[in-house]
Amino acid sequence: MIPSKPEVANTGNVAPVVSGAPRRRSAGWVKQYGGILTGLLVLVVLFWRLSRNFMAVGNLLNIVLQVSITAVLAFGMTYVLLLGEIDLSVGATVALTGTVAALGLEHGLWLWIVLPLALLAGLALGAINGVLSSLLSIPSFIVTLATMGVFRGLAYILSAGVPITVENERFVRLGNGSLLSVPLPIWTLLVLFVANQFILSKTVFGRKVYLAGGNPEAALYSGVNVRGLRTLIFMLSGLMAGISGVLLTARLYSAQPNAGMGYELDAIAAAALGGTSLSGGYGTVTGTLVGALIIGVINNGMNLLSVPYFYQLIVKGLVILAAVGIDVQSKKHRS
Amino acid sequence: MRHTTPADGAGAPSLETRSVDKSFGAVEALKDVSLTVHAGRVHTLLGENGAGKSTLMKILAGVYVPSRGRILLEGKETVFAGPRDARRQGISVVYQELSLANNLSVAENIYANHQPHRFGIVNRRQLLLDTRKLLTSLGITLDAETPVSDLSMAQRQLVELAKALSYRSRLLLLDEPTSSLSHSEVDMLFGVMERLTAQGKAVIYISHRLEEIMRISDKISVMRDGRLLCTLPKQDTSLDELIALMVGREMRHLYPLRRAEPPVAGPPMLDVKGLSFCGQLHAVEFSVRGGEVLGIFGLIGSGRTQVMKALFGIRRAAGEILIDGQPVLLRSPADAIAHDIAYVTENRKEEGLVLGHSVTRNINMVYFQHGGARFGVVNASAEARMTRDALSRLKIRTASPEQAVGELSGGNQQKIVFSKWMGLRPRIFILDEPTRGIDVGARYEIYTVIRELAAAGTAVILVSSDLPEVLSMSDRLLVMREQRIVKELGTAGLSQEEVMSYATGAVSA
Ligand SMILES: Nc1ncnc2c1ncn2[C@@H]1O[C@H](COP(=O)(O)OP(=O)(O)OP(=O)(O)O)[C@@H](O)[C@H]1O
Ligand SMILES: [Mg+2]
Numbered sequence: 001m002i003p004s005k006p007e008v009a010n011t012g013n014v015a016p017v018v019s020g021a022p023r024r025r026s027a028g029w030v031k032q033y034g035g036i037l038t039g040l041l042v043l044v045v046l047f048w049r050l051s052r053n054f055m056a057v058g059n060l061l062n063i064v065l066q067v068s069i070t071a072v073l074a075f076g077m078t079y080v081l082l083l084g085e086i087d088l089s090v091g092a093t094v095a096l097t098g099t100v101a102a103l104g105l106e107h108g109l110w111l112w113i114v115l116p117l118a119l120l121a122g123l124a125l126g127a128i129n130g131v132l133s134s135l136l137s138i139p140s141f142i143v144t145l146a147t148m149g150v151f152r153g154l155a156y157i158l159s160a161g162v163p164i165t166v167e168n169e170r171f172v173r174l175g176n177g178s179l180l181s182v183p184l185p186i187w188t189l190l191v192l193f194v195a196n197q198f199i200l201s202k203t204v205f206g207r208k209v210y211l212a213g214g215n216p217e218a219a220l221y222s223g224v225n226v227r228g229l230r231t232l233i234f235m236l237s238g239l240m241a242g243i244s245g246v247l248l249t250a251r252l253y254s255a256q257p258n259a260g261m262g263y264e265l266d267a268i269a270a271a272a273l274g275g276t277s278l279s280g281g282y283g284t285v286t287g288t289l290v291g292a293l294i295i296g297v298i299n300n301g302m303n304l305l306s307v308p309y310f311y312q313l314i315v316k317g318l319v320i321l322a323a324v325g326i327d328v329q330s331k332k333h334r335s
Numbered sequence: 336m337r338h339t340t341p342a343d344g345a346g347a348p349s350l351e352t353r354s355v356d357k358s359f360g361a362v363e364a365l366k367d368v369s370l371t372v373h374a375g376r377v378h379t380l381l382g383e384n385g386a387g388k389s390t391l392m393k394i395l396a397g398v399y400v401p402s403r404g405r406i407l408l409e410g411k412e413t414v415f416a417g418p419r420d421a422r423r424q425g426i427s428v429v430y431q432e433l434s435l436a437n438n439l440s441v442a443e444n445i446y447a448n449h450q451p452h453r454f455g456i457v458n459r460r461q462l463l464l465d466t467r468k469l470l471t472s473l474g475i476t477l478d479a480e481t482p483v484s485d486l487s488m489a490q491r492q493l494v495e496l497a498k499a500l501s502y503r504s505r506l507l508l509l510d511e512p513t514s515s516l517s518h519s520e521v522d523m524l525f526g527v528m529e530r531l532t533a534q535g536k537a538v539i540y541i542s543h544r545l546e547e548i549m550r551i552s553d554k555i556s557v558m559r560d561g562r563l564l565c566t567l568p569k570q571d572t573s574l575d576e577l578i579a580l581m582v583g584r585e586m587r588h589l590y591p592l593r594r595a596e597p598p599v600a601g602p603p604m605l606d607v608k609g610l611s612f613c614g615q616l617h618a619v620e621f622s623v624r625g626g627e628v629l630g631i632f633g634l635i636g637s638g639r640t641q642v643m644k645a646l647f648g649i650r651r652a653a654g655e656i657l658i659d660g661q662p663v664l665l666r667s668p669a670d671a672i673a674h675d676i677a678y679v680t681e682n683r684k685e686e687g688l689v690l691g692h693s694v695t696r697n698i699n700m701v702y703f704q705h706g707g708a709r710f711g712v713v714n715a716s717a718e719a720r721m722t723r724d725a726l727s728r729l730k731i732r733t734a735s736p737e738q739a740v741g742e743l744s745g746g747n748q749q750k751i752v753f754s755k756w757m758g759l760r761p762r763i764f765i766l767d768e769p770t771r772g773i774d775v776g777a778r779y780e781i782y783t784v785i786r787e788l789a790a791a792g793t794a795v796i797l798v799s800s801d802l803p804e805v806l807s808m809s810d811r812l813l814v815m816r817e818q819r820i821v822k823e824l825g826t827a828g829l830s831q832e833e834v835m836s837y838a839t840g841a842v843s844a
Contacts, residue, residue, distance in 0.1 A: 204708045211700060214689035221649075221686045222700045222755070223672040281691060 036274060036290050039323055043294060047301035054304055061183065067296035068189040069094075069244045069251075071289055073263055074270040075196045076240030078288045079233045081271050082200075082213045084280025085140040087234065089129060090241040090267060092151035094260030097121045097245030099155045101171075102164040102255035111170050119242045125151060126238020130231030140234075148264070156257040163254040175250030185247050192243070196285045209233065214281030269320050270295055294323070348410065349374040349537040350395065350426075350506055355404030357390055359742070362734050364390040366561045368404070372506070377528055377538045379548050381581055382558035383774045384746030385732035388541050389431050391558075392510045395539070396428040397421030409505075422448075425505040429495045429512045431541075431745040431772065432684055435483045442466035442479040445498045469497055474523050488681045488768070489515040489635045489800065496524065507531060507538045511745065513547060514771045515681065517634055517800035518835055525551050543746070543774050544801065545574055557581055582776040589775060590807040591783045601625060602660065604794040605763050607646070610654035615641050617819045619654070623794040625762070628785065630809025630826065631798045634838050638818035639798045640681060643765050646796075647671045647678040658763070672705070677761035679753055681768040681798075687752040690741030694733050695722045697740045697751050702758030725754035729780050746772045753781060764788055767798045782808060802831050814838050 047054040073090050080087045100121045104114040129147055133140040166172060177184045200206035212219040212226045220226050244263075249255045273291030276283025298319060302312045350372045357365040365387045372378045380388045393399045395406070397415030405412055408424060415421040418428075435444045442462050443450070451461040466479040475493050483491060492515050499507060507528075513521050528538050528551060542548055548555065549569070556566040557580045564580055578586050603622035610619040616638050623629045633639050645652040648665035655662055658674055665671045671678070680686040688697050699707055699718045707717050722736050729750040733743055740748055749772050756764070766785070770778045785808065789795050799805045805812060806826055814822040814837040822837040836842040 202712050204704060204711050204713060207696075207703050207713055210692070210696075211689060214692050215685075217686050218689055218700070221647075221668055221678065221680055223667075223669040223704060225667065225669055281689065 032275065032284070033287065033290065035326065036287060036294070036323070040290055040294050040297065043297045043301065047297065047304070051301065051304040054301060059300070059304075061186070063293070063296045063300045064186050064189070065183050066300065067292050068183075068185040069247050070263055070266045070270060070295070071189055071292035072192055072240050072244045072247070074267040074288045074292050075192055075285050076237035077264075077267040078196075078271045078274075078276055078283055078285050079200075079209060080140070080237050081268070081276045081278055082209050082280060082283055083230060083233050084213050084216075084278075085133065085230065085233070086144065086268070086278075087126075087129060087140065087237045088144040088264050089125070089148040089151055090237060090244075091260040091263035091265075092148045092155065093122060093125050093238055093241035094245040094248060094263060095155040095255075095257055096125065096151045096158075097242040098249035098255040098259055099159045099164065099257065101246055101249055102166050103158060105166055105168045105171060106164060111168060114171070115246065118246050119239060122238040122240070122242020122245065123235050124238070126235040126241070127231065129238070130234030133234065134227040134230040152257070159255060159257045161257060163256040165254045166249060172250050172253055175247055175252070185251065188243070188247060192240070193285060193289055200285060210281060266292075266295060273320060273323050294319070347374050348372070348407070350409075351407040352391070352395070352401075353405045353407065355391070355394060355406070356402045357387075357394060357399060358402050360734075364561055365394070365401075368558075368561075368563045370556060370563060370566070372537050372539055373554075374505075374537050375532050375535045376553040377532055377540055377551050379540045379542070379552040379555045380558060381541075381548060381555055381577060383581060383732075384730075384750070384772070384777060385744040386558040386581075387561040388558055389510055389744060390561075392428065392430075392508050392539065392541065395421070395506075396426060396430075396508055419448075422502060422504070425503075426508065427499040427502045427504040427506075428508040429492075429499045429510060431510040431514075433488075433491050433495060435491055435494060435498075437484040438482060440480050440482055441470075441477055441486075441494055441497075444483055444494055445469065445501050447498070449501070465501075466497075469501055473497060473500065473527060487515075487635065487640060489517070489520065492516060493520065493635075496527075500527065505536050507536065509538060510541045511543065511772050512540075513542055513544065515768060515800060517632075517838075518802060518831075519634060519839065521547060543770075543772060543778075545577070545775065546803065548577075549574055559583065578775055581774070586775060586779070589779065590804075591779065591786050603657075604659060605646075605796075606655075606657040606660070607642075608655040608657070610642065610645055610652050610656070612641075612645075612650065612652040615818055616645070616652060617817075619818075619820055621813055621820060621823075623763070623796060625792040625794050626789050627811065628789050628795040628797055628809045630805035630812040631796060631815060632800070632802065632805050632812060632834055632838060633815030636817075637815040637838070639815055640767055641818070642815075643678065643767050643796070643798060646763075646765060647676060672701070672759070675759070675762035676765065677701075677756035677759050677763070678765045679756060679767060679769045681771065683749055683752045683771070687755070688740050688748060691739055693737045694726075694731070694740055694743070694751065695719070695736045698722050698725050698754050699758070700755050702755075705759055707758060721758055725751070725757060728784075729754055730777055746774055746777065749773050750777060750781075753784075757784075761788070761793060763794045763796070765796045765798075768800065769797070770799070770801065770804065778804075802834060806831065806834070816840055 053059055076090065077087060097118045101114050101118040104117055129144055132138055132143045174184055179187055200209065208224050208229055211222065212224055212229050216226050248259055270292035271283065271288045272278065273294055274283065274287025276287060298316055302315065348371050352368055352370045355365055355368045368391060382388050390399065394401050397418045397420055413424065445466055446462055451458045451465060463479050470477055470479065475497060477490060477493065483494065492512060496512055513524060532538060540551065552569045554566055554568055555572065555577060557564040557577065601624050604625040606622040608620055611617055619642055631639050641650060644650040646656065648667045648671040656665060663674055695718060699721055702721055703713050703718065707714055707721065725731060726733065731747050731750050733747065740751060753769055770781055773781065785795055797805060797808055806829060809826050812824045812826050812834065813820050814824065814834060816838055
């Protein structure tokens with residue numbers, strides 16, 4: 001606001017910083033998440049009115065449980081999108097890392113070897129994407145479109161095309177056990193949410209991601225190693241996919257070569273619903289989490305109402321279109 | 336210096352605004368502005384950064400719709416449906432920020448909106464022909480087929496000018512068209528402006544270079560805080576009066592006084608030997624001592640920015656760079672920054688800022704990586720302090736530190752590009768057109784900061800096309816021409832004419 005009194009204007013016209021900041025921050029919060037939280041609330045109320053079972057604690061936990069695997073993927077996707085890139089290979093990575101874990105267990109490896117192994121596999125697969133796209137300058141859409149096929153194929157070959165059953169008790173508890181009557185995948189989701197939120201909003205690394213996504217050239221001129229950062233981000237996305245792979249395998253008591261098919265699209269949809277810009281520079285994991293919950297609520301609510309699957313697809317598509325459209329338009333008109 | 340006889344119709348109002356207001360949310364950018372521009376005249380808008388000049392221009396160009404008020408074109412009230420509509424009504428514009436498509440050629444940019452075509456298919460031969468004719472008539476030496484991404488800022492500004500002049504318009508709006516240009520290109524532009532006004536066309540002109548304003552204007556309107564303070568005929572006013580009106584106080588000096596004693600003659604801090612790369616630089620050699628301000632001047636295409644990019648690790652060039660006598664390898668800006676080199680780039684929109692991010696984020700763009708963090712976690716209160724210091728020191732006009740930088744006025748954006756490096760305490764500070772678009776008052780602050788850094792031992796390299804600026808600020812001056820250094824000069828008692836004669840090659844060294 002420009003002060004209208006000229007004598008104030010002559011002293012440099014700087015708005016008071018300290019007193020104004022907290023109010024503005026809360027206003028910014030409402031501005032950022034108000035729309036999407038309202039959307040989530042409307043959906044919850046809608047399904048509550050339509051179906052008596054929806055609001056049961058068990059069902060609500062079930063929604064979050066179902067969401068947890070794609071939400072973890074979507075956290076990784078958020079970093080990738082923030083850089084203005086895309087990772088289509090995460091669904092296949094889920095299958096491949098799950099297969100690696102199940103094979104390890106089948107060959108009698110210890111759990112404490114198998115878990116790091118699966119996560120390392122995720123990191124390595126991400127590193128392949130990162131190196132191809134940043135060092136060879138191939139667009140990430142193409143790179144990950146290709147590796148999506150390669151990773152999926154590898155999962156089929158390693159598992160000989162059939163599900164690998166997992167019998168390790170402690171491993172399957174990761175997907176089915178509970179702590180304080182909250183399922184373990186939900187705990188994993190919460191921990192990763194807090195960690196990623198912290199990394200993106202508070203650390204130097206996170207700030208570099210926003211900077212490099214907002215304007216790669218300005219980031220370079222400010223001393224950011226943009227290529228290195230891009231490789232790291234794809235590794236991070238691979239790591240998140242590895243975690244999802246472990247969770248899914250544990251939950252299903254088996255690794256399946258066709259697991260996680262199409263999850264990359266749910267992850268992208270969750271991030272986009274949460275306000276992450278596909279051209280980079282803007283977005284948060286908080287938004288992504290809310291976006292993932294919206295998708296989960298729609299899936300669950302329509303299942304409760306026994307909406308046929310084909311109609312569910314249509315409704316989901318329209319909701320995403322509407323939500324992102326409203327978001328984009330409102331941001332445009334604000335300025 | 337101008338002008339001879341007014342053409343027919345000169346003096347009739349060409350364009351008027353009546354009580355125009357414009358606000359952006361809570362920001363009132365224009366308040367009750369009534370301006371009358373006469374045909375055949377050059378009407379200059381003068382005002383501090385953020386005074387509302389560009390906003391007024393954009394209203395006249397149909398980009399913004401005024402919140403209140405009317406616009407009259409040759410006496411008839413009019414409404415612009417958009418920039419295309421304004422252009423159809425005879426208004427052409429050079430915006431403050433470049434608006435060219437980098438991947439397209441010079442010709443395609445100039446005729447972007449009216450390419451010669453037959454049945455919708457572009458007539459390429461005609462396009463190149465028209466472009467060459469236009470460029471020649473303006474005295475611009477540029478190849479019509481070069482992609483804009485290969486051009487320097489100054490050359491891009493010339494393309495913007497040619498683009499605006501490719502329309503037959505009755506009113507030309509020029510928002511800081513000369514901010515990257517040096518003398519000879521400015522002369523060219525002024526020649527064109529005089530030709531247009533002689534034909535009875537009107538020009539609105541914005542610049543922060545005061546000597547230009549005194550040269551070309553017929554009338555001068557001073558703006559402050561979104562209001563039009565007054566309109567004066569050029570002959571009834573003086574530079575001092577204009578400055579006082581604009582900044583609201585007397586300014587005794589435009590440049591801080593030089594230190595009494597010259598910088599101590601120590602060993603060079605930066606030594607550049609035989610810097611070349613094919614066709615773009617020829618064996619550039621120079622050295623700078625700590626505490627010294629080395630000016631570099633040259634006309635368009637003389638290679639100044641290329642040298643700076645090589646020093647900052649962006650261009651790989653043959654040759655040797657020594658810091659404190661030790662050869663260093665600068666492969667990236669990160670390497671350069673690790674050697675305490677800072678670089679204020681000339682292209683703020685593309686290389687300097689993230690326009691959609693907040694003022695705070697942009698000011699701390701370098702600081703958060705160097706000093707503004709502990710154990711990898713950004714220190715928010717240190718950042719807030721940096722922001723506060725920069726905002727008050729350079730009088731950056733912003734609604735709040737959270738405002739997006741893209742919403743600030745051009746000059747205020749430029750101040751942010753400068754303040755980015757303040758957290759680093761650079762030992763070698765490279766400044767490429769650091770005051771582009773900055774008003775006299777804030778320039779003084781920037782000059783003071785530069786002097787202070789030099790006094791504390793920083794080696795400063797100042798590249799500028801603003802000749803009075805380099806002459807007043809540097810201890811030593813290098814003149815570049817055709818990708819070489821042609822002359823080294825001491826700045827005591829040096830005249831603009833002498834520098835220009837080396838820069839243009841009228842005198843060989
Ligand atoms: N799109 C926008 N949204 C919000 N505020 C804006 C916007 N455009 C301009 N402003 C504000 O309006 C005021 C006037 O800006 P304007 O660009 O007209 O200044 P100016 O006189 O051209 O300054 P300069 O000399 O720096 O170019 C500034 O305070 C600026 O922050
Ligand atoms: Mg402006």
